[in-house]
Amino acid sequence: MRDNDQVSHWNAPVADTPVHAVVPVPGSKSLTNRALVLAALADSPARVSGTLRSRDTDLMIGALRALGTRIEGPAGPLGPDDTDLLVTPGPLHGADIECGLAGTVMRFVPPLAALATGTSTFDGDAAARVRPQATVLDALRSLGADVTGDRLPFSVSGTGSLRGGRVEMDASASSQFVSGLLLSAARFDDGVDLVHVGASAVPSGPHIEMTLAMLRDAGVVVEQPTASSWRVAPGPISAVDRVVEPDLSNATPFLAAAAVTGGSVRVPRWPVSTTQPGDAIRGILEEMGASVTLETADGADHGTLVVVGPDHLSPLVADLSAIGELTPTIAALCALADGPSTLTGIAHLRGHETDRLAALAAELGAVGCEVTERADGLEIVPGPLHGAPWRAYADHRMATAGAIIGLGVPGIEVDDIDSTAKTMPGFTSMWTAMLAGGTT
Ligand SMILES: O=C(O)C1=C[C@@H](OP(=O)(O)O)[C@@H](O)[C@H](O)C1
């Protein structure tokens, strides 16, 4: 659990001149945590290279180890900065699982606990105890698991196998409910036949595509009979050596820095083709007036993304349902644009690290925007902006949104910059290096 000692204030630096920098970003949280889960469920050891090491991924490592998986670094024992990991699956047994504030741990690990022998308990940060969770637990119950509780803290007792089969769920609050079940489903006796029955579509489509692609890489037979149903056949999960792409969502604050200062930021190792939702920042930044180029050598599977900022940012009208994770960055850009923006399709952000719609409305309002909070989005009318305390609400992306605003507005004081450790522990030094014009 996170304690108050970890909370630290940070005066967001102003960019007096346009930012020009090359910013390599660490591995993707979503790819890392899926790769670790799949490796723990596989039939032999696998290497996962270029992993993100951060609070969320270290919690996943801790959870899988506690359940019986061996995870080592290149030299044997796992060091805190090792990013090339050897994962050796073992028989799963009950354990105490700390979820922190990580949605991927809360939603992806309970199915493994249902496959384990013995009882596992789950708990996390105070903010995690209010995040939606019942959907996963009800689904596991209906697939044969013994579960107590409806949100953190809860427990799952397993007997070493799970029946599986057909299950209906309402996954409108999070795509992670679907991904979590699908990742483990090949190991259920009958696989899974999962149907989303909610009134709204499942958000974060690219994250589900990511799950499906990684399952298929591991030889799992997975079908999508309709837009809102998925079928996983029972069978082995093959061990796959994987190289994790950079975290494109974590790249977005740096790319935003180019956009808001009229500078240029280059992010190396940007994949030509990816399931990461962060890739959509390219279209968003173009729509707001930036020039965006992916420089690649012929036939290469990755290149360098180059964003060059415009003289002034155009406002945006966009449905962000598929890319909700990018909302704090995009909302910060909208606050610095030269007209009103409307962001829709993001009701599910109320169940993220914090209620992000309320948090963005409050903090953007406090620095001078006129913000209207709608049931499923935000209307942002930029005003003359001024310095103010910026609350992060323990949310890494709220903290980095404050950093973006601070580039153009003196006196933005982020109250909990260390919340960035959730997915980017080196954030402040990367930001400082970017402003100094160097390669971070
Ligand atoms: O599966 C994943 O790795 C994620 C799915 C998304 O969750 P939601 O569908 O709850 O938004 C995203 O916002 C989160 O950061 C990561």
Ligand SMILES: C=C(OP(=O)(O)O)C(=O)O
């Ligand atoms: C919603 C997010 O995280 P989580 O994986 O904890 O849901 C996020 O990183 O924006």
